Amino acid sequence: MYSELFNIEGLVSSPSFGDGNKEEILRMISLYEKDLPKLKKHQKGLLSPDYLRSITKQGRHGAAPYIGYSTATDGSEWIIKCAKKENKQPLWVLVWGGLEDVAQALHDAPEIQNKIRIIWIGGPNKKWSANSYSYIVENFPNLWFIENNASYYGFFSNNDDPDSVKTTDYYDKYIAGAGHMGKDFKNYYDGNVKMGDTPTLLYMMDGNPNDPTRESWGGSFEKFSHSPRVVYNDITTVKDTVAYCTVTEFHLKGPITNIPNGTVCFWMETTLKGKVQKWPGFYMGNGEYAIKYVPKQAELLNYKFTSDIPNFPVQEGKLVVENVWPDKKHTTDYKLGKNWYTDKSDPKLYDGKIQGGKTILKWRNDILMDWAKRWKWLSEK
Structure with a gap:
């Protein structure tokens, strides 16, 4: 118009x-x-x-x-x-x-x-x-x-x-x-x-x-x-805090498998207004798994990692998301x-x-x- x-x-x-x-x-x-x-x-x-x-x-x-x-x-x-x-x-x-x-x-x-x-x-x-x-x-x-x-x-x-x-x-x-x-x-x-x-x-x-x-x-x-990016190599707790819209990476250890690198093979499950949302995670090779997740609002985020891969460790965690952007600097931020x-x-x-x-x-x-x-x-x- x-x-x-x-x-x-x-x-x-x-x-x-x-x-x-x-x-x-x-x-x-x-x-x-x-x-x-x-x-x-x-x-x-x-x-x-x-x-x-x-x-x-x-x-x-x-x-x-x-x-x-x-x-x-x-x-x-x-x-x-x-x-x-x-x-x-x-x-x-x-x-x-x-x-x-x-x-x-x-x-x-x-x-x-x-x-x-x-x-x-x-x-x-x-x-x-x-x-x-x-x-x-x-x-x-x-x-x-x-x-x-x-x-x-x-x-x-x-x-x-x-x-x-x-x-x-x-x-x-x-x-x-x-x-x-x-x-x-x-x-x-x-x-x-x-x-x-x-x-x-x-x-x-x-x-x-x-x-x-x-x-x-x-x-x-x-x-x-700086655009905030935080990398976790373990499950987070209520002691961990990020700003909303931060690129939040989780790097996990799991079973070594022969699927191609970059394959979607596990999921991060979160809940929004009572509905479960599933975010894809990827195999990086040599038993390494990774996912990038961006929280959109201030909240106490509850999440769970699941996979159909045998012996993949099902894990649950929490993360505090603050209503401030871009917040403090981290060594892993994007410059x-x-x-x-x-x-x-x-x-x-x-x-x-x-x-x-x-x-x-x-x-x-x-x-x-x-x-x-x-x-x-x-x-x-």
């Missing part, structure tokens, strides 16, 4: 988990096509549906293996192709979900690292793509990279919210009856405006994107020099270059427990009321 503001080079479906696919993007473009005549009455320069279809690509399904990359996809190859175009501007890569296709593109064409700028909604997505993130941060620390692990929550938090823009009733006030896209919107979160990836676009829409420290609709960020940015750490900018949340929350009224104007266009007879 704001496509006139962007030179869109590609739309890549890259689900590190779930059933997302290219066809879902194409379906959304078809809805946009039906609504486009009404939008064009008010706004010039909106991109054509046929062009958007031509740049829609399928990326990787599922999380990357332990090494962080696998095989090329149409999506990763498209990122490389677009990055290599002659252009005075960098290619901005806005990542909504896992980093698998970005990691694959960088692995296959490392020369593009100086031609791309990445804005990533991390947090839970970092949990799902721990391996691809680790590959990127270890091998490409000089990337230009905004790692938004928490600030984006400010877009759909309802703390101290003006009645006009509560995300829970925004649909009823501004979207209901607004064209084909408006009708479809009700299918997602029952119409709740919970669009945690949208701040990447908002960041590009408002002001100079080359300065992440500025105030913008998409948040304000600060430089950081970052001068262009890596993340959520501002000033306590005054917390939105409740959300680090940096107020850097977006303060603009939400402006954002949603601006969007409401475009929904109104679609409500016209």
Whole structure:
């Protein structure tokens, strides 16, 4: 609905988990096509549906293996192709979900690292793509990279919210009856405006994107020099503490087996809201096993390692996760270059427990009321 503001080079479906696919993007473009005549009455320069279809690509399904990359996809190859175009501007890569296709593109064409700028909604997505993130941060620390692990929550938090823009009733006030896209919107979160990836676009829409420290609709960020990584060679207890979004590695000893190195062969089981989640662990050879896990929130984490391998030691542990990022330094941290940015750490900018949340929350009224104007266009007879 704001496509006139962007030179869109590609739309890549890259689900590190779930059933997302290219066809879902194409379906959304078809809805946009039906609504486009009404939008064009008010706004010039909106991109054509046929062009958007031509740049829609399928990326990787599922999380990357332990090494962080696998095989090329149409999506990763498209990122490389677009990055290599002659252009005075960098290619901005806005990542909504896992980093698998970005990691694959960088692995296959490392020369593009100086031609791309990445804005990533991390947090839970970092949990799902721990391996691809680790590959990127270890091998490409000089990337230009905004790692938004928490600030984006400010877009759909309802703390101290003006009645006009509560995300829970925004649909009823501004979207209901607004064209084909408006009708479809009700299918997602029952119409709740919970669009945690949208701040990447908002960041590009408002002001100079080359300065992440500025105030913008998409948040304000600060430089950081280390991405926390903690390595445990044993089961942890309540005496062990990490910051949320820390790459937490467990290296375990077990039976020597003849399965290939890099094979998924054990699981880390955790529980979220009463449901068991299983995270894949890998065989590293010579009886060595390893897994990378990223906790997304402050909690007392209870976990269990299980495997079908005979004589694999089933073990249970606990880990305290603190609500602070990136926290103290460790000798095992990933060292970052001068262009890596993340959520501002000033306590005054917390939105409740959300680090940096107020850097977006303060603009939400402006954002949603601006969007409401475009929904109104679609409500016209």
